[in-house]
Amino acid sequence: xxxxxxxxxxxxxxxxxxxxxxxxxxxxxxxxxxxxxxxxxxxxxxxxxxxxxxxxxxxxxxxxxxxxxxxxxxxxxxxxxxxxxxxxxxxxxxxxxxxxxxxxxxxxxxxxxxxxxxxxxxxxxxxxxxxxxxxxxxxxxxxxxxxxxx
Amino acid sequence: xxxxxxxxxxxxxxxxxxxxxxxxxxxxxxxxxxxxxxxxxxxxxxxxxxxxxxxxxxxxxxxxx
Amino acid sequence: xxxxxxxxxxxxxxxxxxxxxxxxxxxxxxxxxxxxxxxxxxxxxxxxxxxxxxxxxxxxxxxxxxxxxxxxxxxxxxxxxxxxxxxxxxxxxxxxxxxxxxxxxxxxxxxxxxxxxxxxxxxxxxxxxxxxxxxxxxxxxxxxxxxxxxxxxxxxxxxxxxxxxxxxxxxxxxxxxxxxxxxxxxxxxxxxxxxxxxxxxxxxxxxxxxxxxxxxxxxxxxxxxxxxxxxxxxxxxxxxxxxxxxxx
Numbered sequence: 001x002x003x004x005x006x007x008x009x010x011x012x013x014x015x016x017x018x019x020x021x022x023x024x025x026x027x028x029x030x031x032x033x034x035x036x037x038x039x040x041x042x043x044x045x046x047x048x049x050x051x052x053x054x055x056x057x058x059x060x061x062x063x064x065x066x067x068x069x070x071x072x073x074x075x076x077x078x079x080x081x082x083x084x085x086x087x088x089x090x091x092x093x094x095x096x097x098x099x100x101x102x103x104x105x106x107x108x109x110x111x112x113x114x115x116x117x118x119x120x121x122x123x124x125x126x127x128x129x130x131x132x133x134x135x136x137x138x139x140x141x142x143x144x145x146x147x148x149x150x
Numbered sequence: 151x152x153x154x155x156x157x158x159x160x161x162x163x164x165x166x167x168x169x170x171x172x173x174x175x176x177x178x179x180x181x182x183x184x185x186x187x188x189x190x191x192x193x194x195x196x197x198x199x200x201x202x203x204x205x206x207x208x209x210x211x212x213x214x215x
Numbered sequence: 216x217x218x219x220x221x222x223x224x225x226x227x228x229x230x231x232x233x234x235x236x237x238x239x240x241x242x243x244x245x246x247x248x249x250x251x252x253x254x255x256x257x258x259x260x261x262x263x264x265x266x267x268x269x270x271x272x273x274x275x276x277x278x279x280x281x282x283x284x285x286x287x288x289x290x291x292x293x294x295x296x297x298x299x300x301x302x303x304x305x306x307x308x309x310x311x312x313x314x315x316x317x318x319x320x321x322x323x324x325x326x327x328x329x330x331x332x333x334x335x336x337x338x339x340x341x342x343x344x345x346x347x348x349x350x351x352x353x354x355x356x357x358x359x360x361x362x363x364x365x366x367x368x369x370x371x372x373x374x375x376x377x378x379x380x381x382x383x384x385x386x387x388x389x390x391x392x393x394x395x396x397x398x399x400x401x402x403x404x405x406x407x408x409x410x411x412x413x414x415x416x417x418x419x420x421x422x423x424x425x426x427x428x429x430x431x432x433x434x435x436x437x438x439x440x441x442x443x444x445x446x447x448x449x450x451x452x453x454x455x456x457x458x459x460x461x462x463x
Contacts, residue, residue, distance in 0.1 A: 019355055175271065
């Protein structure tokens with residue numbers, strides 16, 4: 001094989017290896033994310049790990065958000081409509097964080113069963129509408145508890 | 151963006167402010183603009199370079215003759 | 216042979232294609248700029264702010280059309296590649312390879328604008344969720360196609376190798392589309408492409424669709440420009456190119 005051809009072949013092999021590597025790495029990354037994802041009920045039943053951080057998803061309970069101190073610490077309840085877990089977080093909350101909104105949080109449980117969050121991410125739904133429409137929807141549907149206004 | 155409460159100037163300011171998300175919104179649109187323009191300019195510049203190189207080659211060939 | 220087939224056959228001839236695309240380009244440019252102005256005005260000025268995201272939601276007017284284009288161009292590229300392999304159509308090979316940088320740009324744009332939206336809204340620039348990760352893999356696939364084409368000296372061989380890589384990478388497309396349904400992603404589900412009740416107010420939806428069409432026309436323009444440049448390069452020793460640049 002001519003040296004230039006061998007060089008090209010090596011380049012192609014290296015490139016294919018790089019692509020496969022990045023795919024494998026990425027698959028592993030989101031597999032891990034899925035693996036350590038727990039629902040509120042699982043946490044309430046004690047199925048979540050004690051010794052390592054995991055991800056917790058649920059809805060912020062209406063009227064549960066409290067700021068106990070002067071700082072950035074915030075305490076709220078998270079529910080999946082079956083069980084409830086109290087979450088404590090210190091830091092800046094995303095702009096979409098509000099009562100009734102879904103969130104995904106990373107952290108670990110403390111001895112009292114309170115979830116100490118390192119990160120709080122707000123999950124957005126697929127609905128887009130102007131505020132006036134949201135208001136009228138809210139009025140027409142009195143049972144709607146999704147907290148449409150800031 | 152809403153109706154400008156303080157008239158035209160106010161609503162222009164509101165427009166550019168994007169209710170506080172100016173850097174994110176204008177960052178997105180600005181990047182898109184730069185990339186879309188570049189994607190058009192690049193093949194045009196390449197085309198120009200190819201034509202120039204064809205002409206140069208031809209000139210060299212003629213000088214050799 | 217009917218008239219459409221005859222015309223398609225004519226377009227396979229480089230000088231005819233070059234002349235025809237040259238005539239088409241000004242019209243396409245006018246249409247594209249018009250649509251962009253309409254879409255941007257509708258999206259940035261006319262559309263009301265979202266009830267939860269306020270004005271930050273306007274990022275979707277670049278993000279969503281760019282993300283759609285990243286998928287659309289990949290599929291076009293793979294189809295063109297397949298046609299190139301099966302029927303040995305040179306023009307299809309050129310469509311395949313010249314689509315790659317345009318698709319890579321749209322993928323990059325979708326990722327960056329998504330990140331710019333995610334930081335204030337979700338609270339993070341990036342998460343390794345299925346949607347974001349599979350879109351990142353799409354970017355790597357585009358880079359792979361570009362690098363592979365450059366690495367192989369024989370351009371016929373290169374076009375064939377690139378087409379195969381593009382076809383293999385096609386599996387990623389349904390993964391990207393359905394990722395938000397198959398996995399528990401932070402990224403929200405589909406808004407426009409789901410078939411039950413619309414989840415977007417009409418005043419917000421129309422500019423989005425206009426932007427999507429504008430980006431499609433833009434792709435066509437960018438593709439024609441790159442194809443013309445590629446044709447000049449490949450056929451630089453042919454008679455028609457010499458005539459074109461003023462030699463003969």
